[in-house]
Amino acid sequence: MSERLSPRAALVGGLLLWFAVLGGVSAWAVHALAAWSIDELACEAGHDNLAGFPLTGAIALAVLLPAAGAAAALAASVLAWRRVRPNHGDGDERSTGRAHLLAFVGLWLNTLALAMIALGGVAALVLPPCQR
Amino acid sequence: MSSSTAAERGTGPDPAAMAALDSHWAAAPTLRNWFATVDHKRIGRRYLVTAALFFGFAGASALAMRTQLAGPEAGVLSAREYNQLFTMHGTAMIFLFSTPMLFGFGNFLVPLMIGTRDMAFPRLNAFGYWVFLFAGLFMWASVPAGAAPNGGWFAYVPLTDERHTPGLHLDVYTLGLLFLGISTTAGAINFIVTALKLRAPGMSLNRVPIFVWAIVATAFMVLFALPVLNLDNALLFLDRRFDTRFFEPERGGNVLLWQHLFWIFGHPDVYIIVMPALGIVSAVLPVFCRRGIVGYPLVVFSIVAIAIISFGVWVHHMFATGLPQLSYGFFSAASTVITIPSGLQIFAWLATMLFGRIVLSVPFLFVVGFLVTFVIGGFTGVMFALTAFDQQTTDTYFVVAHFHYVLFGGAVFPILAGIYYWLPKITGRMFDARLGRWAFWLVFLGMNLTFFPMHVSGLLGMPRRVYTYSGGLGWDALNVLATVGAYVLAVGLLLVAIGVVHALRRGDPAPDDPWGGDSLEWATSSPPKPYNFAVIPRVRSLHPVWDPATAESTGPGADEDRILAEGRRTLFTSEFDGRPERAVEMPEETLKPLVAAVGLLVLFLGLLFAWYWIAAGSGALVAGTLATWLWPPHRAPEEAGMTT
Numbered sequence: 001m002s003e004r005l006s007p008r009a010a011l012v013g014g015l016l017l018w019f020a021v022l023g024g025v026s027a028w029a030v031h032a033l034a035a036w037s038i039d040e041l042a043c044e045a046g047h048d049n050l051a052g053f054p055l056t057g058a059i060a061l062a063v064l065l066p067a068a069g070a071a072a073a074l075a076a077s078v079l080a081w082r083r084v085r086p087n088h089g090d091g092d093e094r095s096t097g098r099a100h101l102l103a104f105v106g107l108w109l110n111t112l113a114l115a116m117i118a119l120g121g122v123a124a125l126v127l128p129p130c131q132r
Numbered sequence: 133m134s135s136s137t138a139a140e141r142g143t144g145p146d147p148a149a150m151a152a153l154d155s156h157w158a159a160a161p162t163l164r165n166w167f168a169t170v171d172h173k174r175i176g177r178r179y180l181v182t183a184a185l186f187f188g189f190a191g192a193s194a195l196a197m198r199t200q201l202a203g204p205e206a207g208v209l210s211a212r213e214y215n216q217l218f219t220m221h222g223t224a225m226i227f228l229f230s231t232p233m234l235f236g237f238g239n240f241l242v243p244l245m246i247g248t249r250d251m252a253f254p255r256l257n258a259f260g261y262w263v264f265l266f267a268g269l270f271m272w273a274s275v276p277a278g279a280a281p282n283g284g285w286f287a288y289v290p291l292t293d294e295r296h297t298p299g300l301h302l303d304v305y306t307l308g309l310l311f312l313g314i315s316t317t318a319g320a321i322n323f324i325v326t327a328l329k330l331r332a333p334g335m336s337l338n339r340v341p342i343f344v345w346a347i348v349a350t351a352f353m354v355l356f357a358l359p360v361l362n363l364d365n366a367l368l369f370l371d372r373r374f375d376t377r378f379f380e381p382e383r384g385g386n387v388l389l390w391q392h393l394f395w396i397f398g399h400p401d402v403y404i405i406v407m408p409a410l411g412i413v414s415a416v417l418p419v420f421c422r423r424g425i426v427g428y429p430l431v432v433f434s435i436v437a438i439a440i441i442s443f444g445v446w447v448h449h450m451f452a453t454g455l456p457q458l459s460y461g462f463f464s465a466a467s468t469v470i471t472i473p474s475g476l477q478i479f480a481w482l483a484t485m486l487f488g489r490i491v492l493s494v495p496f497l498f499v500v501g502f503l504v505t506f507v508i509g510g511f512t513g514v515m516f517a518l519t520a521f522d523q524q525t526t527d528t529y530f531v532v533a534h535f536h537y538v539l540f541g542g543a544v545f546p547i548l549a550g551i552y553y554w555l556p557k558i559t560g561r562m563f564d565a566r567l568g569r570w571a572f573w574l575v576f577l578g579m580n581l582t583f584f585p586m587h588v589s590g591l592l593g594m595p596r597r598v599y600t601y602s603g604g605l606g607w608d609a610l611n612v613l614a615t616v617g618a619y620v621l622a623v624g625l626l627l628v629a630i631g632v633v634h635a636l637r638r639g640d641p642a643p644d645d646p647w648g649g650d651s652l653e654w655a656t657s658s659p660p661k662p663y664n665f666a667v668i669p670r671v672r673s674l675h676p677v678w679d680p681a682t683a684e685s686t687g688p689g690a691d692e693d694r695i696l697a698e699g700r701r702t703l704f705t706s707e708f709d710g711r712p713e714r715a716v717e718m719p720e721e722t723l724k725p726l727v728a729a730v731g732l733l734v735l736f737l738g739l740l741f742a743w744y745w746i747a748a749g750s751g752a753l754v755a756g757t758l759a760t761w762l763w764p765p766h767r768a769p770e771e772a773g774m775t776t
C-alpha cells in the first residue's frame with residue numbers, strides 16, 4: 001500500500017485514517033457537550049430560546065450536525081477498512097496490519113457514536129426540553 | 133502444560149556481552165541502592181506489596197463495620213468512628229488499593245511484555261512509587277489520630293464544607309488525594325511513553341498484548357480524568373481553609389459543581405480501576421484455554437471505546453439531583469451504549485473458552501470467579517441506567533451490593549488471578565496449588581455471602597452509610613449473613629497471603645514459562661535479570677512466544693543493535709509500527725526521587741497543619757531537587773543516545 005507514496009499523499013492518508021478512527025467519537029463529544037449545555041443552561045435561566053432561536057431547534061442542530069460528522073467518519077472508516085488489507089507473514093516493514101486494525105476500531109467506534117447521537121435525538125424528540 | 137526455559141529456546145548472546153550487561157544493569161545489594169533503585173521490577177513489586185498493605189487496612193475497616201452491623205443497635209463502633217471507617221475504606225479501596233495495585237502489575241509487566249529493559253522514565257517511576265507510599269501513609273495516619281475523612285468517598289458538599297464538617301478530616305481527604313494524584317499522573321505518563329516508544333522492533337499496534345492496550349488506555353483516561361478531581365479537591369480545600377466560595381450558593385457558588393466535577397472523574401475512574409483488571413483477564417484466560425483470544429481486534433476496539441465513552445456518562449450518578457429530563461436522556465444514551473463494548477469483552481472470553489481446551493488451574497479459577505461476579509454487577513448496573521429504578525434505589529444497600537460486585541468482581545478477582553499467574557515470574561517460585569484452590573473457594577463463597585444479601589436489604593429499604601439500625605425491619609437475618617460472609621472472605625484472603633509467603637519460602641523453583649504463555653514476559657528467566665532480555669526480541673506475530681520466528685530472533689546471531697551491551701541502553705522504536713529508531717541511554721540508581729517525594733510529604737503536612745512557611749520551604753526543596761534531577765548531564769553525544 002504505502003511503499004511508494006509521496007510525503008503529501010502519506011500525510012493526507014494519515015489524517016484521513018485518524019478522521020476515520022476518531023471522527024465519530026469527536027462528533028459525539030461535540031453533540032453531548034453542546035446539546036446538554038444548551039438544554040441545561042437555557043432551562044436554568046428560564047429561557048425557551050437561544051438568542052431568539054427556539055431551544056428545540058438549537059438542540060436539533062446539536063444533534064444533526066454531529067450526526068453528519070459521525071456518518072462521514074463512518075464512511076471513511078469503511079473505505080479504509082476495505083482498502084487496507086491486513087498483511088500476513090512477515091509484515092515488519094509494512095504498516096498495513098496496524099492500519100487495518102485502526103480502521104476496524106474506527107468503524108465500530110463511529111457506529112457507536114452515531115447510535116449515541118441518534119438516541120440523544122430520540123430523547124430530544126420525545127421530551128420537552130425543560131421538563132424536570 | 134508445556135513449559136520451557138530460555139536456554140531451550142536458544143536465548144543468549146556470547147558470555148562477554150552477558151557480563152557487560154550484568155555490569156551495567158545489576159545494582160550492588162546495598163542499603164543505598166535499596167532506596168535508590170529505578171528498576172521497574174523492584175518498583176512494581178513494591179507497588180504490589182504496598183497496595184496489598186493498604187488493602188489489608190481497608191479490609192480490616194470493613195470487618196469492623198460488618199461486626200457493628202451484624203445485629204441491630206450494636207455498640208462496637210460509634211457513629212463518628214463508623215463515618216471515618218466507611219469513608220477511609222471506600223477511599224482507600226478506590227485510590228490506594230485498586231489503581232496502585234494494577235499500576236504495580238503494569239510496572240512489572242509492561243516493559244517485559246513489550247520486550248524492553250525498563251520504563252521510559254525510570255526515575256519518574258521511582259518518584260511515583262515513593263509519592264504513592266507517602267500519600268497512603270499520610271491518609272491512613274489520620275485514622276488512629278481520629279481525624280480521618282468522614283464525608284463518604286465522594287465527599288459531597290455542602291456536607292463536607294467547613295461549616296458542616298469542621299476539623300482536619302476533609303483536609304486530609306483533599307490534600308491526600310492531591311498528593312496521590314501526582315503519583316498516578318506520573319505513572320500514567322510513564323506508561324504511555326513506554327508503550328509508544330520502547331516496544332520491541334516489529335511490535336506494531338496490531339501485535340500489542342491486550343494487557344498493554346488496557347494499561348495505555350487507562351493511562352490516557354487518568355490523564356484526562358484526574359485533573360478534574362484535582363481541581364475539585366483544590367477548590368474544596370480553598371473553600372474550607374481560605375473561605376473562598378466555589379461551592380456556596382448563598383455567596384454565588386454552586387453545590388452541584390462538586391458533583392459534576394467529581395463524577396466527570398469518578399465514572400471514568402470505575403473503568404480506570406476495572407480496565408487493567410480486564411487486561412489481566414485477557415492475558416490469563418486464553419493461556420488456560422490453550423489458544424489466542426478470540427476477536428483480538430474487537431477487544432482492542434472495546435478498550436478504546438470504553439476509554440472514550442466513559443467520559444460521557446457521568447450524569448447517571450446524578451439522576452436524583454433534579455436536572456432537566458432531556459439532559460438525563462443524553463447521558464442515559466451513552467450509559468446504555470457503553471454496555472456494548474463491555475459486553476463484547478465478556479463474549480470474547482466466553483468464545484475463547486468455548487473454542488479452547490480449558491485447564492482448570494488456580495489463576496483460571498479466579499478468572500471464572502471474576503466472570504460470574506462481574507456479570508452480576510454489570511446486570512444490576514444496567515438496571516440503574518433506567519432513571520426511574522435508580523431514583524428508587526439510590527443510596528440504599530442495593531447500590532452497595534452493585535458496586536462491590538463490580539469492584540470486587542472486576543478488580544479483586546482479576547488481581548488475585550494475576551497474583552497466582554505471575555507469581556512464578558515475579559518471585560521465581562511456584563505456589564501450592566491446593567492452598568490456592570482453598571483460597572479461591574473461600575473468597576468466592578465469602579464474597580457472595582457478604583454482598584448478595586445486600587441486594588435484598590437494599591430493596592427492603594435499608595439505607596447505606598448507617599452505623600446502626602432498628603430491629604424488626606426485615607433486615608436482621610440479611611445482615612447476619614453478610615457479616616458471616618465477610619469473615620469467610622477474610623479467611624480466604626488470608627490464605628492467599630499465606631500462599632504467597634509459602635511460595636517465597638518453600639516453593640519449588642519456577643521454570644521460565646510454567647503455563648505455556650504467549651507474551652514476551654515468558655520468554656525471559658524467572659525472575660527476570662535486571663536487564664530483562666539479553667537480546668531484545670524481534671517480534672513477528674501477536675503471540676511471540678508461540679512463534680518460532682520471534683524465538684529465533686533472540687538466539688545466536690542476533691544483531692548487535694538488539695544486544696546493546698555497551699552501556700545501560702535500550703532501543704527506541706516508532707510509535708505505531710515498532711520500527712527501530714535509535715538506542716537510548718537509561719538512568720542509573722539515584723536518591724533524587726526519594727528526596728523529592730519526602731519534600732512533597734513535608735509540603736502537604738505543612739499545608740494540612742497550616743505551617744505555611746514549612747510548606748514553602750519544602751516546596752523550594754522539591755523544586756531544587758527537580759532542577760538537579762533534570763539538569764542535563766555532561767556526556768558525549770553518543771553517551772547521551774544522540775547517535776546509534
Ligand code: HEM
Pocket residue numbers: 191194195197198218219221222223225226230283284285286532536539540543544582595596597598618621
Ligand atoms: C474485602 C471485602 C469488603 C468488604 C467486607 C466490604 C464492606 C463494605 C462496607 C461494610 C461498606 C460500608 C457500607 C455503608 O455503610 O454504606 C463498604 C463501602 C464501600 N466499599 Fe467495600 N468492602 C469490601 C471490599 C471493597 C473493595 C474491594 C472495594 C473497591 C475496590 C470497596 C469499595 C467500597 C466503597 C467505594 C464503599 C463506599 C464508601 C462510601 O460509602 O463512601 N470495598 N464496603
